[in-house]
Amino acid sequence: xxxxxQIPAALSVPEGENLVLNCSFTDSAIYNLQWFRQxxxxxxxxxxxxxxxxxxxxxxxxxxxxxxxxxxSTLYIAASQPGDSxxxxxxVRRAGGTSYGKLTFGQGTILTVHP
Amino acid sequence: xxxxxxTPKYLVTQMGNDKSIKCEQNLGHDTMYWYKQDxxxxxxxxxxxxNKELIINETVPNRFxxxxxxxxxxxxxxxxxxxxxxxxxxxxxxQGYGSEQYFGPGTRxxxx
Numbered sequence: 001x002x003x004x005x006q007i008p009a010a011l012s013v014p015e016g017e018n019l020v021l022n023c024s025f026t027d028s029a030i031y032n033l034q035w036f037r038q039x040x041x042x043x044x045x046x047x048x049x050x051x052x053x054x055x056x057x058x059x060x061x062x063x064x065x066x067x068x069x070x071x072x073s074t075l076y077i078a079a080s081q082p083g084d085s086x087x088x089x090x091x092v093r094r095a096g097g098t099s100y101g102k103l104t105f106g107q108g109t110i111l112t113v114h115p
Numbered sequence: 116x117x118x119x120x121x122t123p124k125y126l127v128t129q130m131g132n133d134k135s136i137k138c139e140q141n142l143g144h145d146t147m148y149w150y151k152q153d154x155x156x157x158x159x160x161x162x163x164x165x166n167k168e169l170i171i172n173e174t175v176p177n178r179f180x181x182x183x184x185x186x187x188x189x190x191x192x193x194x195x196x197x198x199x200x201x202x203x204x205x206x207x208x209x210q211g212y213g214s215e216q217y218f219g220p221g222t223r224x225x226x227x
Contacts, residue, residue: 031213043119043205044158044218089158093213102171103148103216105158 002027006090006106013080013113021075021109023090028071031095034103035064035075037086044089048075052095080113087111118142119219121206127225128196135192136222138206146170147189148207148216149181158205164189165212196226 003026013019023033032051036044048057048064050073056065063076077084087110091103119140128134140147148171149161163171167183178194189206206219 034215036218043220044207046215046217049215087156091158102160102163104160107155107157 002030002092002094002104004090004092004104004106006088006109008109009107010110011112013111015080015082015113015115017080017113018076018078019080019111021077021088021090021111023073023075023106025071025073025092025104027094028068029095030068031093033064033066033073034091034093035062035073036089036091038089038108039086047088077111080111082113082115085111085113119206119208119217121204121219121222123222124220125223125225127227129227130196130198132196133192133194134196134224135190136204136206136224137188137190138219139188140206140208140217140219141187142208142210142217144208144210144217145186146209146212146214147183147186148209149189149191150205150207150218152203152205152221154202162189162191163212170212193224196224198226200224201226 007022034049035047050057050066061078066073087108089108090106146165148163152158162181164183180192183189203221207216209216
């Protein structure tokens with residue numbers, strides 16, 4: 001059974017800092033991994049999708065890396081801003097089997113960036 | 116231009132009632148999902164439909180019945196609501212199983 005863990009559970013940083021959010025998963029047989037952000041009372045916004053064959057993906061100030069063999073992904077946020085404050089969720093998608101396509105989520109990292 | 120929409124946004128009801136949540140996507144996707152986010156903010160998949168066919172059915176009580184009238188809609192009907200059903204329910208869609216999933220804004224269900 002796939003388990004996804006995110007560390008830290010919460011993070012508070014001053015504006016401008018570069019930061020790293022960590023995600024680990026127990027079953028390396030994944031199809032891809034997706035990072036989301038969730039604002040309070042809102043739905044999820046997809047940030048980055050990394051295929052299992054890829055090592056990293058970049059979008060603006062965000063960079064996500066994937067080490068499938070060790071079951072780890074990191075989300076790097078450069079020059080953080082107060083608008084980055086949200087909960088960041090990591091989710092892995094199973095490869096094959098009867099539940100192909102199923103996303104398993106971590107519990108998230110609550111990020112607060114203060115001015 | 117809402118990609119994935121859900122109605123209602125909030126739903127307050129009493130135990131024992133039957134209620135439905137509707138979901139529509141205008142992205143042309145062929146796969147839709149229902150997720151439940153509990154009070155601890157943990158998101159877990161409930162169902163997945165591909166081209167109106169049920170693909171994933173996690174261990175969800177029979178009181179929950181998804182219905183997909185067409186590829187753009189996936190509704191969730193809940194019978195005999197219980198206190199433990201209180202949660203935020205998210206609908207999502209993707210093109211195929213492995214593609215990026217897009218989420219709706221959620222429906223906060225409160226059972227009293």
